[in-house]
Amino acid sequence: MIVPGTVICGGAVLLIPLSPALIFGFGPFPHLGVAGGAWALIAYYAAGALLLGWYCASGRNAATLQRGRIQWAPMRRILTVGGLACLNPILTNSLIALVSAIISAHAGTAALAGYATAARLEYLLMPLCFGLGAPMVALVGANIGAGHLERSRRIGMVGGAMAAALSELVGVTAAIWPHAWLSLFGTDEQMLHTGSTYLRIVGPFYGFMGLGFSLYFAAQGAGRLKWPLIGGALRLALYIGVGSIALALTGSLTLFFSIGAAAMFVYGVTVFWSVASGSWFDR
Structure with missing residues (x-):
């Protein structure tokens, strides 16, 4: 649980400032209004899924992702x-x-x-x-x-x-x-x-x-x-x-x-x- 916990908590630390940045348009981030909160959440889940997918596919996790026939x-x-x-x-x-x-x-x-x-x-x-x-x-x-x-x-x-x-x-x-x-x-x-x-x-x-x-x-x-x-x-x-x-x-x-x-x-x-x-x- 250490790796998924780190990914989830680390992503949340980034999500909290990213949401208002995209909602209100801070610095280089565009002003998207309420939709900015949705885009921030999508980015959070997409990044988390990619990191955890890579971790499972890399063989570091006990349950690995491997090719196989659909059964x-x-x-x-x-x-x-x-x-x-x-x-x-x-x-x-x-x-x-x-x-x-x-x-x-x-x-x-x-x-x-x-x-x-x-x-x-x-x-x-x-x-x-x-x-x-x-x-x-x-x-x-x-x-x-x-x-x-x-x-x-x-x-x-x-x-x-x-x-x-x-x-x-x-x-x-x-x-x-x-x-x-x-x-x-x-x-x-x-x-x-x-x-x-x-x-x-x-x-x-x-x-x-x-x-x-x-x-x-x-x-x-x-x-x-x-x-x-x-x-x-x-x-x-x-x-x-x-x-x-x-x-x-x-x-x-x-x-x-x-x-x-x-x-x-x-x-x-x-x-x-x-x-x-x-x-x-x-x-």
């Missing part, structure tokens, strides 16, 4: 897990998009800005959970392949607990001091009020999101994605289905966000139960 068997095995795994980000982003549409229609753009700014904190938690979850894919898969089923379950439980603890720390901190995050992006009274309401209600449940999201990676290693996807679908159905009905009947964003917190709890508990109960090992 359906390994592709099928990858798609069996990867195809289902692609549904998880669809569920997550659909949830954010639909909640944004509901809040915008009900309370206007200022309230939407408050929710979107607060919910952005959840997106920042995902890389944290990804950092703990990605190793679990390999560790869980290797131990299941070696027949160490109980060890694979313990790896998932420990990794999930670590992600839950870190996510909960962020969520509780945001719930206690919501303006510390929200005021970085604006001072509109309605934006701060809606964002603070959201973080105070949902923030204490961030641990369940971190738990479910990290165990989703462990489930990939086990090749058992049914329950993580069911958990994601339940969260979407509760938040959008039950939540939108409650909002239409009461007009209360507080109740709407409370249902969202309950949906996050259901998601985390569902995925946790699937691992703790040993459903991975059912054939």
Whole structure:
């Protein structure tokens, strides 16, 4: 992980000054406006992909890139897990998009800005959970392949607990001091009020999101994605289905966000139960 970590962090150090340089046109850089941020991000990913591709092709990495025939068997095995795994980000982003549409229609753009700014904190938690979850894919898969089923379950439980603890720390901190995050992006009274309401209600449940999201990676290693996807679908159905009905009947964003917190709890508990109960090992 040293080389990819260095490439990612080193690229980020360059991306941070490159973005405003292309947006505002500093020195030799052209003034591109908002599109400059997009071009900076493209340059960051392109350079990172080239460097990591060269590293793998050079033979320095344990997993090297080599010419070979296209074979359906390994592709099928990858798609069996990867195809289902692609549904998880669809569920997550659909949830954010639909909640944004509901809040915008009900309370206007200022309230939407408050929710979107607060919910952005959840997106920042995902890389944290990804950092703990990605190793679990390999560790869980290797131990299941070696027949160490109980060890694979313990790896998932420990990794999930670590992600839950870190996510909960962020969520509780945001719930206690919501303006510390929200005021970085604006001072509109309605934006701060809606964002603070959201973080105070949902923030204490961030641990369940971190738990479910990290165990989703462990489930990939086990090749058992049914329950993580069911958990994601339940969260979407509760938040959008039950939540939108409650909002239409009461007009209360507080109740709407409370249902969202309950949906996050259901998601985390569902995925946790699937691992703790040993459903991975059912054939």
